[in-house]
Amino acid sequence: MNDLDGASNPAIETKLWLAQRISAVILALMVFVHLGTIMYAVRDGLTAAEIIDRVGGHLGWALFYGLFVAALAVHAPIGIRAILAEITALPRKRIDLLCFMAAVLIAYLGYRVVRDFYALGSIA
Amino acid sequence: MSDQMLTVLVWRGTADKGRYIEYKVRGLENHTVLDVVTYIQRYLEPTLSYRFSCRVGMCGSCAMTVNGKPRWTCRSSVSKVAPGGKLKIAPLRSMKIIKDLSVEMSEFFDKLARAEGRFHPTSNRQNDFNHVKPDSVKRRLASDGIECIGCGICYASCDLVAWKSNYLGPAALNRAWTLVNDVRDGAHRKRLNAVAGDAGCHACHSQQGCVESCPKNLNPTASIAGLKRVTAIAVLKGELD
Numbered sequence: 001m002n003d004l005d006g007a008s009n010p011a012i013e014t015k016l017w018l019a020q021r022i023s024a025v026i027l028a029l030m031v032f033v034h035l036g037t038i039m040y041a042v043r044d045g046l047t048a049a050e051i052i053d054r055v056g057g058h059l060g061w062a063l064f065y066g067l068f069v070a071a072l073a074v075h076a077p078i079g080i081r082a083i084l085a086e087i088t089a090l091p092r093k094r095i096d097l098l099c100f101m102a103a104v105l106i107a108y109l110g111y112r113v114v115r116d117f118y119a120l121g122s123i124a
Numbered sequence: 125m126s127d128q129m130l131t132v133l134v135w136r137g138t139a140d141k142g143r144y145i146e147y148k149v150r151g152l153e154n155h156t157v158l159d160v161v162t163y164i165q166r167y168l169e170p171t172l173s174y175r176f177s178c179r180v181g182m183c184g185s186c187a188m189t190v191n192g193k194p195r196w197t198c199r200s201s202v203s204k205v206a207p208g209g210k211l212k213i214a215p216l217r218s219m220k221i222i223k224d225l226s227v228e229m230s231e232f233f234d235k236l237a238r239a240e241g242r243f244h245p246t247s248n249r250q251n252d253f254n255h256v257k258p259d260s261v262k263r264r265l266a267s268d269g270i271e272c273i274g275c276g277i278c279y280a281s282c283d284l285v286a287w288k289s290n291y292l293g294p295a296a297l298n299r300a301w302t303l304v305n306d307v308r309d310g311a312h313r314k315r316l317n318a319v320a321g322d323a324g325c326h327a328c329h330s331q332q333g334c335v336e337s338c339p340k341n342l343n344p345t346a347s348i349a350g351l352k353r354v355t356a357i358a359v360l361k362g363e364l365d
């Protein structure tokens with residue numbers, strides 16, 4: 001809709017597309033592991049203690065979910081950017097800013113969860 | 125369908141000012157939609173504007189919206205597209221109506237040019253012939269998309285074209301893809317820059333509305349996927365601006 005403000009840059013758009021595809025592959029594999037773990041973990045009930053016991057303080061899981069958050073922070077805002085450009089009349093620059101903020105927010109919130117779970121390990 | 129009276133609604137006027145007018149036409153078993161429109165113009169409504177040329181599915185000029193779908197009217201038999209004997213004929217979507225069923229197609233053709241849908245020769249008549257092996261991968265990829273007749277049917281069926289007026293559209297991108305695979309062409313880099321980006325191949329939703337509607341059974345979605353692939357490689361090599 002906001003067709004005419006600012007011609008798009010071929011290199012940047014292609015890189016964003018590539019980043020979204022690569023992050024999609026990473027997310028697909030990780031969601032598989034994530035869901036698999038959930039299915040395994042809930043086989044006899046689910047308790048907070050059990051989750052903390054497994055994930056808390058475990059560097060492997062912290063790195064796993066750290067990468068998960070990073071891939072998400074890349075993947076989702078690029079998609080939202082395309083949707084906003086297509087269905088709203090917002091100026092390009094505004095959309096880019098909003099999506100950049102979304103990326104930062106997702107990364108920050110995700111980082112906090114990963115950090116706090118990791119810290120919980122030292123309490124347990 | 126044996127012979128029967130058809131009820132035909134035809135768009136008359138322009139985009140801003142127009143309406144459907146009903147005509148009754150005797151339909152014959154072998155009538156095409158174009159035959160019906162021609163009958164209306166010859167016998168019922170001499171001022172009706174529409175476009176056609178070859179009548180055999182080669183020129184691509186007779187495309188209209190028939191019962192909600194873009195079609196080549198010269199090759200659409202009434203018995204197939206309107207089994208109930210009711211026809212609603214409108215101009216193609218996403219194009220400016222000139223009058224009645226004729227649309228302004230310059231935007232559509234401009235986009236073919238904008239996508240570098242033009243051959244850039246690398247040799248002249250002093251050179252020997254280019255030898256392109258018929259079964260080479262690139263030749264086969266080019267052949268898959270080459271039969272486009274420029275009818276604009278895929279373009280009219282594409283929702284993205286309707287929403288995003290600068291989107292190059294399936295026909296232009298399909299044309300570009302055939303040239304990307306033309307080893308004789310000398311403007312590959314320029315073309316990849318022209319088709320990359322959110323007005324080009326990266327905007328496509330890959331839902332294949334264009335494939336569904338193309339009367340030549342081409343697959344613009346596959347061509348666009350090909351462009352996404354080669355532009356991704358090009359950007360990694362630093363060939364996009």
Ligand code: SF4
Pocket residue numbers: 281282283284285293294327328329330331332333334335344345348
């Ligand atoms: S696949 Fe792409 S070009 Fe074809 S109709 Fe959908 S958005 Fe348009």
Ligand code: SF4
Pocket residue numbers: 184271272273274275276277278279294295298337338339340341342344
């Ligand atoms: S790709 Fe098919 S539908 Fe589109 S312009 Fe070419 S022949 Fe027509």
Ligand code: FES
Pocket residue numbers: 176177178179180181182183184185186187196197198199
């Ligand atoms: S009149 Fe030429 S394709 Fe229909």
